[in-house]
Amino acid sequence: MTVITCLFSLFKTQNIYSLIAVLFLFTPKLSAQNDTIFFNSNWKIITKDSAVYYRIKPVKIKTKKAIGRKIPDIDSLYIIKDYYVKNNIRQFEGYTKDAEGNNNVGKAKWYKEDGTVMYSRDFNKPAPGTFRIPSSPITYINYSIADKSLLTAGYEFCLDCQTPKKLFLGLGYGVTNSYNRQYYGLPDLHLSYNVSILFAKIGTTHKNSYLLGGLTLMNFIDLGFGYSLSYDKNKAPAFEGFTMSLNLRFTRNKKAYSQFIGY
Structure with missing residues (x-):
C-alpha cells in the first residue's frame, strides 16, 4: 500500500468519525424540534420564528392516575403543557383525550406570562354560567x-x-x-x-x-x-x-x- 493510499484511507476514516460526531451532536436538537409544536397567538401551528407559544409533544398517562378516576373505554390521557416562547414560562397544563389537546378532562390551569395562575377549571363540572342537560330520567x-x-x-x-x-x-x-x-x-x-x-x-x-x-x-x-x-x-x-x-x-x-x- 502506497503512502498516498494510506493517507486517503486515513482521511476517509477521519471524515466518517467527524460525520458521526456531527450527527451525534445534532440528533438531540433535531429530535427536540420534532417533539415541539409551535403556535401563533390564535393557536395555529406555525414555524418557530414567528411563534408565540410552544408545546412539548404530549405524553400518555393512565387515566385514573391523572384525574383520580376511570373513564369508560379510555385507558390513558395525554398530558398537555404549553409555554410562552419569549420566556419559557408555562402557559397551560392539563389533560386531554386526544393528542391535539381539544378534548379536556379533569383539572386545567392557565398562566400569565409572569407565571401566576390566570384561570383554572375542572372539566368534570359544567363551565360557570352554563347549564348541563340532566341525564335520562x-x-x-x-x-x-x-x-x-x-x-x-x-x-x-x-x-x-x-x-x-x-x-x-x-x-x-x-x-x-x-x-x-x-x-x-x-x-x-x-x-x-x-x-x-x-x-x-x-x-x-x-x-x-x-x-x-x-x-x-x-x-x-x-x-x-x-x-x-x-x-x-x-x-x-x-x-x-x-x-x-x-x-x-x-x-x-x-x-x-x-x-x-x-x-
Whole structure:
C-alpha cells in the first residue's frame, strides 16, 4: 500500500468519525424540534420564528392516575403543557383525550406570562354560567309513614352524575292512606343529595314539607328518617310528624348508582 493510499484511507476514516460526531451532536436538537409544536397567538401551528407559544409533544398517562378516576373505554390521557416562547414560562397544563389537546378532562390551569395562575377549571363540572342537560330520567317509588302512609311514584333527574356525590331532582305524585274513607293526591317535588352510604333529602307538596336523612345502598335503596310539617293542620291531609321513608330507584343509567368499594 502506497503512502498516498494510506493517507486517503486515513482521511476517509477521519471524515466518517467527524460525520458521526456531527450527527451525534445534532440528533438531540433535531429530535427536540420534532417533539415541539409551535403556535401563533390564535393557536395555529406555525414555524418557530414567528411563534408565540410552544408545546412539548404530549405524553400518555393512565387515566385514573391523572384525574383520580376511570373513564369508560379510555385507558390513558395525554398530558398537555404549553409555554410562552419569549420566556419559557408555562402557559397551560392539563389533560386531554386526544393528542391535539381539544378534548379536556379533569383539572386545567392557565398562566400569565409572569407565571401566576390566570384561570383554572375542572372539566368534570359544567363551565360557570352554563347549564348541563340532566341525564335520562330515573323512575322512583317512595313509601312514607307519618300520621298516615303515603305512596309516591315519579321521575328523578341526576343533576350531577359525574362524581361520587349525586344530586337528584324528583317530580312525582303520591296518594295517601284513607282519611275517613277519603284518599288525597299529593304532587311531590324534592332534592336528594347522596354521598357514599348517606343521603339527605328535602321536599314539598302543596300540603306539607319534609326533611329526611339516612342510609343509602348504592343509591338504589334509600332508608330515611325525619320530620314532615303540614302547612295547615286543620285541613286533611295533614301528614305531619315523625316520618320514615323507603325510596327505590330504577334506571339504566349506571352512573346514577354508586359502587361497592373495590369494584
